[in-house]
Amino acid sequence: MFENEKNSLIKTCRDISAKKLTVATWGNVSLRVSENKFLITPSGMDYNSLIPEDIVLMDFEENIIEGSKKPSVEYFMHLCIYRNRKDINAVIHTHAVFSTAFALNRIPVPPVAEEMIQIIGEEIQCADYGLPGSRQLGENVAAALGNNFAVLMASHGAVCVGKDFQHALKISEVLEKTCQTIIYAKILGNPYIIPHEECEAMIDFTKNKYGQK
């Protein structure tokens, strides 16, 4: 079942590894394949050795529908996000260096760069701490995500979401680039916080006027 979807999930795992958004077996990736089912990476397996049979199919009642491997320890976090957000079909959890630097300080990513505001959210929150794999962590992350497309996990990493993998991967790259830029900007001075009204105008522009549609 869902052979193509499993292959695109494996490709996404290799993409996040190649783009240095995570190392070794850290991070996890999932894809909603129906109203109440999703595919997720197995726990602690090297992304380069993954084959479609390793990918676990789960339902929203936390049952394993298909697959002999143990699902990612963070499966509940992915589930909480899908339950809260009907518009989201893909979730990528990374340990990318610069976004994790914000997460270690447990501070939000401020609205200083227009790229981030336009496609991820005005301010990216840092979810309260929860032990890895705990239900508390899943609930904290889904709550702090709100209607944005990314959220930080305190002392841990980042979660980026999208309507599909291509979208979620773009969010992951823009979040990481923004965090890197802010850290450099702080060396030079004090990055300017873009006022709320300007953020709203920017979001509206991207939604309704930008591009070829």
Ligand SMILES: [Zn+2]
């Ligand atoms: Zn992690």
